[in-house]
Amino acid sequence: MVYLDDSIMIKGKPASAGSKMLENFIAPFDATAAVRIKENAETVRLGEFGLKAPKMLPDGPLLCNDVFGHVRAAATKQGLYYIRPTYGTVSRYGLIPAVCSMDQIGVVCKDPYEGFELLSKIAGHDEKDGAMFPEKHYSYVKSDKSPVLFKEALPYSELYGSVFEILACAELSGNLSRYDGIKFGYRAENFKGLDELYIKTRTGGFGNEVKFALTAGCLALSQDYYTALYEKAMKLRRLIKESLRFDQYDVLVLPVESPLAVLAGLPSLSFGEVQLAAQVKNEGALLAALEVIA
């Protein structure tokens, strides 16, 4: 049995992304990841659009899209692993989008090898997702390297959080504007006119965390703040990616809360209080050097 965050669609089953907004939304088709696991799957409801901490993670392996780090943190507390593969290696067809440039299905598991086995089934090119690497299959290999530790200050690390927040909220505000009470999902009752339909629906359908993120995201994209916030964050994101010196190291050890791996699209694995982020150069070497944490 594999559990699926219900933002990963299974045809005919509710797909709510944990939101009241989509409480009555039944998935109209299967997500590629759901089709590829070829195992019994059951959906579970996690925090609303990944912005809220889930109360309890299931005891079996769980596929989910963890952009905001709440699943990572919850997994850590429950003594579980969380593995997030490289951005663009797992199809997002059938995944309810939150932050397009960071959305990536990952896995929570008791044993990392069990997680890698599951990932090797679902990863690989899918023509229905326009932003993927072309490789059809990926294998996740064990590295026999012995770790040599060295410490180095990462440039911009104090900005990871702000850059992440600005970009994630901005993109979220775009992706969540489809929930307007017109076509599907929750619609407020008793409204007069179109504006009130929008306002009452979105006020009643979204939780506070989502409302806060959407407001921040719209602000970052507004004419008055675009240059100061969104554009600057985009530039910093590029600088952050360029600053990662993977010619000198294979793996970065970061606090679980750091959004760096998500921001840079890196594969990562978290366990205990730490998260490991690596860069992948070719197929067959996703998340090498796992022995570091064994």
Add this chain to the structure above:
Amino acid sequence: MKQYEVVMGLEVHVELATQSKLFCSCSAKFGADANENVCPACAGMPGMPAVTNKRAVELGIAAAIVTNSEITRVMSFDKKSYFYPDLPTGYQITQLYAPICKNGWVEIETGKGKKKITLKQIHIEEDAGKLVHDSRTGTTLVDFNRTSVPLVEIVSNPDFRSAEEVVAYLEKLRSLLSFAGVSDCKMQEGSMRCDVNISVREYGSDTLGTRTEIKNMNSLKAIAAAIEFESGRHIDALETGSETLVQETRRWDDNIGETFAMREKENATDYRYFPNPELMPVVIDGDWIERVRISLPEPADLKFERMTVQLGLSEYDSKIITGSKNLSDIFDKTRAHFDNPKEIVNWIIVELLSIAKGDNKGEDDISIDCEKFAKLIELVDGRTINRNVGKKLLVKVFEEGIDPAEYVKEKGLGLISDTGIIEDAIKAALAENAKSVDEYKNGNAKVIGFFVGRIMKKLGGKADPKLVNELLMKALSDR
């Protein structure tokens, strides 16, 4: 009174002639039942990542080539956000930061001569759906068929000084784009739409006046009328101070013949444009541009030249044929089956167009089986049937799609060219009208027509007129 100059820039939306929509595989065809061409993606449901339609990019490249534009080597898409029920995702995917091309130009010709209209840019974007108000129930319904149908928006610089120039430009664009296969450019069906940015200034001034944007014109006539009304309103305001002009979007009402300001809110939207993170930038390399360039069909002006110079057709006829991509295609396809350009042009212009007109169809809406059309022209040209029968048959080919050769055989409509039968009829006609034969011998040539009529009647109107004449003259001189 002061002299005023009208300054205008155009935003022309043209629907691209792709089979499918811009970011999903739904059909982009016009005229389907409401919400027939809709999938979860273009209905705004979550979970279907957008995948760019390569054909739409190719047609965009073609539009860039025929408008002499500079093509962007790495183009990308952006999101433009606003809430409206005809926009199911809450954002329109369009191009702001890296549009497909920039700095093009189109040459137009008016009574004042030739002029270059310069283009700021062309960008690709998705269309919105359509709201239908149901007055019976007082509700508004949404049809998402048009949602995500690919468009190009062609943005000109403020180069226009008269409605005549605007109309000439739109006709030129229609010709360039329809001949290149970019779009069918039908204003009535909404596949070509035009918004006019207009301002008025004192003649000789080099600063621009307050600008308004006029929308909702669905014919060239409406565009010319809207320009006349709106420029008149601006001049009145400047002359009399009767109202203060404000920068706003105004809607043309074709029934009333005036423009009206749209709700203030629609003028004050912050669209929160940002690069669409869902879509990879599209690399347009030189090879791709070259492949599109080579595959472009012959443009109208070259075709006109070929028709007049090589085929020796009249300028008047050639202009009518090359004025419509559809007529031009009918001409080419018919010629492939029966190579007699002159006859084909005659049949298209004299007969086909009038039949279509009676059927309330414009030049661009005519559809006919060109192989059968060619066969029909060949039957008349080879004198198997006469022209009058041919005209009647054309109606049947046009309306019912009959096979003219089969039909002629079945109904026995073929001309009689058996000299024996014709000679017998002539003999009988002359014998019955001995008096008229005498009149002929006394020098009255007019009776020939009378004889021909009699002979034709005997043969049911199916005799070859040329042959009848020949044999009649011979018979008369033998007497």
